[in-house]
Amino acid sequence: MQYMIKTIASASLSLLFVTAVHAQTPRFQPAPPLEQGHSHNDYWRPHPLFDALQLGFKSVEADVFLIDSTLQVGHERAALHPSRTLQSLYLDPLRQLNGQFYTKPAELWLYVDFKNDGPATYARLHQILSRYRNMLSTPQQPRPSGVRVILTGGYPRQQILADPNRLVFLDGQLTDLQPELAANIPAVNGNWKKTFQWDGVGPMPAAEAARLRQLNNHAVRSGQKIRFWDLPAATAAQRQAVWRELLRYPALLVGADELSELKQVVDNQRGAASRK
Numbered sequence: 666m667q668y669m670i671k672t673i674a675s676a677s678l679s680l681l682f683v684t685a686v687h688a689q690t691p692r693f694q695p696a697p698p699l700e701q702g703h704s705h706n707d708y709w710r711p712h713p714l715f716d717a718l719q720l721g722f723k724s725v726e727a728d729v730f731l732i733d734s735t736l737q738v739g740h741e742r743a744a745l746h747p748s749r750t751l752q753s754l755y756l757d758p759l760r761q762l763n764g765q766f767y768t769k770p771a772e773l774w775l776y777v778d779f780k781n782d783g784p785a786t787y788a789r790l791h792q793i794l795s796r797y798r799n800m801l802s803t804p805q806q807p808r809p810s811g812v813r814v815i816l817t818g819g820y821p822r823q824q825i826l827a828d829p830n831r832l833v834f835l836d837g838q839l840t841d842l843q844p845e846l847a848a849n850i851p852a853v854n855g856n857w858k859k860t861f862q863w864d865g866v867g868p869m870p871a872a873e874a875a876r877l878r879q880l881n882n883h884a885v886r887s888g889q890k891i892r893f894w895d896l897p898a899a900t901a902a903q904r905q906a907v908w909r910e911l912l913r914y915p916a917l918l919v920g921a922d923e924l925s926e927l928k929q930v931v932d933n934q935r936g937a938a939s940r941k
Contacts, residue, residue: 696721698767699931701912703776703892705920708738713754718766720928724774724918727755728818731786736793751777751790756797764800764810772802772811774852776836778818787821794832803832804849815852836892839880844887852890852918857907860893865903869910881914892918905930 693715702722710716717725729736729751736751755775759766766773779786794801794814802811816825817836825831826849837850839860861877863869869877884891893911898904904923908930911917921927 693719695765695768698723698769698771699928701915701917701919702927702931703918703920704924705894705922706740708749708754709922710924714758717924720924721767722924723771724776726776726778727751728778728780729786730780731782731789734789736786736790752793756793759812760797760800766810770810772809772813774813774815776815776817779816779820780818783819783821784824787825791832798832801832804834817854839891842883842887842889847888850889852892854892854894857893857896864897865906877910878914881916884916890916890918892920894920896920901926909934
């Protein structure tokens with residue numbers, strides 16, 4: 666039901682944006698970076714990109730379909746609209762911000778999730794990103810306040826790794842937690858429900874807590890981040906319990922649809938720590 670509601674909402678947003686071309690970047694007040702904050706399916710927000718940046722989220726996620734020569738943003742084809750592209754929703758506004766994403770210099774991670782035709786999508790994405798090269802943090806040229814594009818989903822891994830001129834990084838699997846891969850694969854992902862049984866009810870079982878701590882320590886040593894998806898979210902209490910557990914470990918990104926709710930959990934956790 667939740668998925669259906671969000672799909673309908675996404676389609677409705679497409680209609681609202683028929684005449685919107687995002688010619689101007691909305692004003693916003695940069696926030697301190699929320700290092701572990703990841704805006705899942707960011708394009709569902711009333712203001713894609715900016716709702717997350719306003720709260721300091723360090724990474725945002727956009728699903729893309731290659732339609733003709735455009736990279737249209739949406740979770741499924743029914744929600745697509747030609748006005749909602751990777752450029753109009755993300756790349757153009759980010760270029761206008763000129764690296765002023767947060768209250769201090771910091772990269773923003775832009776996850777691009779390939780939804781169809783991986784090789785052709787990558788070729789077109791490379792062409793598009795070439796126009797934004799000066800703002801990108803790339804494997805060849807990191808930028809302290811740049812945009813790091815990280816590919817996830819159905820991307821052609823070997824094709825990309827063989828490209829010496831690539832402008833992107835890759836999101837790997839848990840098996841890619843290896844120091845020698847970190848330069849090209851700075852982050853990995855895993856399905857929470859296939860990795861852990863705990864659903865946020867009661868305390869996390871000791872064995873699973875130890876497993877989570879082990880994964881974090883492994884990621885810290887390899888210089889990578891871990892992002893779990895399909896987190897328990899049946900109730901606010903369950904998802905917040907899982908968030909609090911994830912927030913204990915610096916190498917773990919915390920994906921959320923409820924951005925303000927996650928920010929409040931982070932603030933509460935910081936406040937509790939400062940009072941100790």
